[in-house]
Amino acid sequence: MREALGEIFSPAGLAALIAANLGQDDLRGQFGHDEYHFDNNAFDQGYAYLAEQRQLTLDALHRGDIPAARTAFGRLTHTAQDFYAHSNYVDLWLARQADPPPSAPAIDPVDPGLIGNPGLRSGKLYYPQEALYFFRPLREFALSILPRDSHAHMNLDSAERGLRFEYAFHAAVKRTVIEFEQVRAAISAAELSAFTA
Numbered sequence: 001m002r003e004a005l006g007e008i009f010s011p012a013g014l015a016a017l018i019a020a021n022l023g024q025d026d027l028r029g030q031f032g033h034d035e036y037h038f039d040n041n042a043f044d045q046g047y048a049y050l051a052e053q054r055q056l057t058l059d060a061l062h063r064g065d066i067p068a069a070r071t072a073f074g075r076l077t078h079t080a081q082d083f084y085a086h087s088n089y090v091d092l093w094l095a096r097q098a099d100p101p102p103s104a105p106a107i108d109p110v111d112p113g114l115i116g117n118p119g120l121r122s123g124k125l126y127y128p129q130e131a132l133y134f135f136r137p138l139r140e141f142a143l144s145i146l147p148r149d150s151h152a153h154m155n156l157d158s159a160e161r162g163l164r165f166e167y168a169f170h171a172a173v174k175r176t177v178i179e180f181e182q183v184r185a186a187i188s189a190a191e192l193s194a195f196t197a
């Protein structure tokens with residue numbers, strides 16, 4: 001969020017976006033909301049959620065409700081970023097590159113051949129075993145009992161996951177900018193300055 005939007009939003013505006021983004025991972029957002037996180041192969045639901053939050057952002061800006069606009073756009077950024085952390089997009093993209101691949105900042109986050117690719121998958125949450133993954137001392141054990149298509153095995157949520165995390169991170173930063181540009185293209189200069197102030 002800071003890399004993508006830190007130069008565009010005021011500190012208070014950015015803080016509101018980040019709070020809404022992080023809020024999607026609270027306990028209420030963890031169960032029954034695959035669309036927030038692109039979990040369990042919920043691609044269509046994730047894309048629909050992005051479209052819904054984009055529309056809510058624009059509606060709020062048009063009526064001058066800046067807090068609501070920031071909440072909706074903050075939620076949108078979470079889902080847009082989780083796409084890269086929870087799917088095999090990075091693997092598919094790397095598989096199409098020459099060896100050695102370009103550096104992580106070169107990743108195209110919206111490769112037209114990949115967004116609707118039939119090989120696109122996202123990690124499945126196998127509860128209750130998946131819960132063990134989130135307790136650090138049990139992480140290795142969780143990985144040993146969970147299938148390869150689980151969230152535990154597939155996620156690129158942190159730098160611990162290795163070099164592919166760098167690709168997911170840069171894709172998420174670039175996608176966040178693209179999402180912002182989409183909103184910017186649909187609002188007036190006055191709405192833009194109120195949104196970012």
Ligand SMILES: [Zn+2]
Binds near residue numbers: 036078082
């Ligand atoms: Zn998430």
